[in-house]
Amino acid sequence: MTSRRILTTHVGSLPRPERVVTQLFAQDSGMNYDEATFDRIMQEEVSNVVLKQKEANVDVVSDGETSKISYATYIRHRLTGFEIGEMPRATPRDLDDFPDFKERLAKLGATPKYLRPICSGPIAVKDLSGLHKDIANLKYACRAHGASRAFMNSASPGVIAVFQPNNYYPSHEKYLEALANAMSTEYEAIVAAGLDLQIDAPDLGMGRHIKFRDATEEEFLKNANMQVEALNHALRNIPADKIRMHICWGNYEGPHHHDIGLDRVLGLVCKAKPATILFEGANPRHAHEWEVWQAAQAKGLVPDNKILCPGLLDSTNNFIEHPRLIMQRLVQYADIVGRDRVMAGTDCGFGTFAGFGAVHPPIAYAKLKSLAEGAALASKQLWATEAA
8 A cells, every 4th residue: 555544445335225225125036126227226326325435535435235135145146056945044153142132133123034045056157237237337436426446345255155055066165166166257357347356255254153153163164264265266367456355253233252263264364365354343342353463463474465454443333433443443453564554444334234234324424434534543643753
C-alpha cells in the first residue's frame, strides 16, 4: 500500500431494502419472478448502495452483495450439479449448549429460511450471466459516484463444500476439486473486469463448530488444509495482490465459546494465496487475537506480502464504535506489521442473508462512517513523524 493513509473497506454484504429481498426470494423460489424487473431493481439498488458507501467515506467499496440471497447458496444459479432438497441442518455447537437461548433466537426469527442447494451431479459452469450483470452494475455505480476501487465477493470452494451437502462425489477432496475448477472461471472474470476479488472462506473458522463439530481438531485441520489447497488451485492464474480473503466464526450473536482459536488456523490462513486477510477483531470473542498476529510476526510466520484487514466494527450489534477505539486498534496492528500493511475493515457483513441482519441499516452506515473517521485519526498519528 502506498496511499500514505490507512484505507477503509468492509466484508461485503450490506443491508438490502425490502424490494430487493422480495426479488431475491422470488428468484430463489421461481415464483412471481420476472427477470427484467429483477435486473432493473438490482441495477438501481447497487447504485444506491455504492453511493451510501461513498457518503460514509469507504475507500474500497462493493455492490453490497445486493443480488445474492446469501454468500454461498447463490452458486446454484451459476453451476450445474445442484438441486434443492431437504437435509438436516447442523447447528452451531455453542448454541446447543444453551438450548433456551437457541429457542429464543428461533422465536425471534433470527434463523434465515432459504432453499438449500445439495450436490447431486457433476459440477460445471452453467450460466454466468448473473455474474456479468453484477460486474456491470458495480462498475456503472463506481463511475456514477466516483468510487475508484471496488471488490466483489465470491464463495470459496471450501465454504461451498462445507455448507452445501455432497451426495454425488466419492470424497470431500473430489468435491473440492470439482468446485475449484468450476469457480475459477468466476474468480478470473471478476479480476479481469478490474475489480478486486474477495474470497469468502468462513469454512476455515466457522466450519469447525458446525460441519466438523463432532470431529477431532486434527480431522478438521486436515480438511481445512484440503480446502486451502483447492482454493489456491482455483486462484492459480490471479496475482495475489488482486485477491482478499475473509475468514470468520459465524456472523451471529451467540456464546462462540466453541470457536477454534485463530492460533490454530493462522498457518492455513497465511498459506492461502490472497494477499489481504480480513478477519474478526472487534467482537468480544476475538478482539484479543491481535496477540496471535504479534506472536506469529515475531516468529517470521506472517509472509511479507500479507496485508491485515482486522474487523474493527462488530457486525452483530448496534453500538457505533468510537473513532478513537478504531484508531487504537489500527495502531496496534500497524505496530505488528507496519502501517503500509494494514486496512480498516469489519468483522463480517451487515446482510449475510437477504432480509436478515442484527444491525439497523442506517446504523450500519453510521458505523462505516466512524470507521473512516478512526482510520483518519490513525493515519494522522502513524504518519505524523514524517510530517514533523
